[in-house]
Amino acid sequence: MKQSQENDKISQFKRTLITSALPYANGPVHIGHLAGVYVPADIYARYKRLLGEEVLFIGGSDEHGVPISLKAKAEGCTPQEVVDRYHELIKKSFKEFGISFDIYSRTTSPTHKETASAFFRTLYDKKHFVEQDSEQYYDPEANMFLADRYIVGICPHCHKEGAYGDQCEACGTSLSATDLIEPRSSISGAKPILKNTKHWYLPLDKDETWLREWILEQHKEWKPNVYGQCKSWIDMGLQPRAVSRDLDWGVPVPVEGAEGKVLYVWFDAPIGYISNTKELLPDSWETWWKDESTRMIHFIGKDNIVFHCIVFPAMLKAEGSFILPDNVPANEFLNLEGDKISTSRNWAVWLHEYLQDFPGKEDVLRYVLTANAPETKDNDFTWKDFQARNNNELVAIYGNFVNRTLVLTHKYFDGKVLLVAC
Numbered sequence: 001m002k003q004s005q006e007n008d009k010i011s012q013f014k015r016t017l018i019t020s021a022l023p024y025a026n027g028p029v030h031i032g033h034l035a036g037v038y039v040p041a042d043i044y045a046r047y048k049r050l051l052g053e054e055v056l057f058i059g060g061s062d063e064h065g066v067p068i069s070l071k072a073k074a075e076g077c078t079p080q081e082v083v084d085r086y087h088e089l090i091k092k093s094f095k096e097f098g099i100s101f102d103i104y105s106r107t108t109s110p111t112h113k114e115t116a117s118a119f120f121r122t123l124y125d126k127k128h129f130v131e132q133d134s135e136q137y138y139d140p141e142a143n144m145f146l147a148d149r150y151i152v153g154i155c156p157h158c159h160k161e162g163a164y165g166d167q168c169e170a171c172g173t174s175l176s177a178t179d180l181i182e183p184r185s186s187i188s189g190a191k192p193i194l195k196n197t198k199h200w201y202l203p204l205d206k207d208e209t210w211l212r213e214w215i216l217e218q219h220k221e222w223k224p225n226v227y228g229q230c231k232s233w234i235d236m237g238l239q240p241r242a243v244s245r246d247l248d249w250g251v252p253v254p255v256e257g258a259e260g261k262v263l264y265v266w267f268d269a270p271i272g273y274i275s276n277t278k279e280l281l282p283d284s285w286e287t288w289w290k291d292e293s294t295r296m297i298h299f300i301g302k303d304n305i306v307f308h309c310i311v312f313p314a315m316l317k318a319e320g321s322f323i324l325p326d327n328v329p330a331n332e333f334l335n336l337e338g339d340k341i342s343t344s345r346n347w348a349v350w351l352h353e354y355l356q357d358f359p360g361k362e363d364v365l366r367y368v369l370t371a372n373a374p375e376t377k378d379n380d381f382t383w384k385d386f387q388a389r390n391n392n393e394l395v396a397i398y399g400n401f402v403n404r405t406l407v408l409t410h411k412y413f414d415g416k417v418l419l420v421a422c
């Protein structure tokens with residue numbers, strides 16, 4: 001689409017709803033999160049506000065899912081204690097750093113539980129889900145079904161020990177738990193057995209036609225990395241996706257016969273954008289989610305593309321009363337000193353630590369992450385570059401420009417500035 005046509009299309013909207021990926025509350029926020037999602041979303045929100053437009057910027061913590069239960073087990077506390085700790089830390093550091101959310105809430109809020117339950121229930125009542133039984137790994141000692149992350153074994157591809165049921169971190173291959181050689185439960189160490197269980201599936205295979213038209217024909221302006229990933233998912237053929245899990249941490253599946261089952265974290269998390277809007281604006285949230293003159297933009301990292309471009313839109317469309325996103329700008333990843341940022345290896349610059357170590361220097365980091373944003377490819381953050389950009393660009397070039405302007409204004413114009421309206 002030509003830029004002018006694109007601008008015409010955007011000018012038809014009356015307001016902009018900006019969402020930013022919900023950070024996972026099992027650890028603090030790092031510079032990769034900031035560069036990928038929060039700084040770009042914040043710049044866009046501030047820009048829209050400066051133009052005097054109606055804008056809403058939604059954030060919040062994603063607090064369900066297996067890694068949080070795993071962390072709680074490892075630390076001998078409850079999942080709620082884990083998310084309480086990280087939600088407060090993340091919320092506080094975003095505030096100090098100056099990310100200008102209109103609301104920063106969480107997916108363990110009562111509003112969210114109610115909203116996510118009702119959303120599932122609507123699709124269930126419309127008979128949109130496919131109910132299906134399958135054989136899944138069960139720990140006979142701990143008496144529980146095992147999520148993929150709870151199963152470890154030997155990778156069938158690289159034959160390294162310690163691969164997870166969903167992925168081998170040594171070779172990066174995505175796995176099915178049943179592919180693992182010599183699987184064992186990471187809860188009890190027992191050999192898991194296969195046991196029958198029922199789940200609800202979102203029939204994405206039936207969404208292929210409209211998704212193809214909507215993304216590949218109507219949204220050719222999306223960033224090449226986003227458009228390309230969507231195209232390859234659609235071309236590969238979409239498969240039904242389970243939206244429930246056998247777990248004790250999450251939003252309970254709100255139907256009969258679903259005891260011990262919760263909504264899959266990827267079903268409940270994006271509904272968090274809706275819940276948080278509702279929490280902020282209980283009387284007018286629908287204007288932001290259901291009025292065709294609202295332009296919705298999801299800021300995310302590249303690992304979330306399929307969920308925001310395919311799964312969540314399929315959920316919204318199935319529900320029937322919601323708008324779809326107009327754009328989903330996803331950034332690539334930021335590395336640190338040439339190595340992939342990793343929470344588990346503690347290889348990151350953590351935001352809360354930066355704020356302690358560089359008090360008052362929030363905008364220096366914001367500038368460096370913006371100048372070096374991983375918009376089209378993975379970029380690298382180095383402290384040497386951080387120092388050089390601060391000293392050469394902010395202090396020398398920008399600082400000098402401001403200084404000269406002030407000195408010369410005093411020298412030639414008595415320090416007076418005349419504003420001319422035009």
Ligand SMILES: [Zn+2]
Pocket residue numbers: 155156157158159160163168169170171172173
């Ligand atoms: Zn492997």
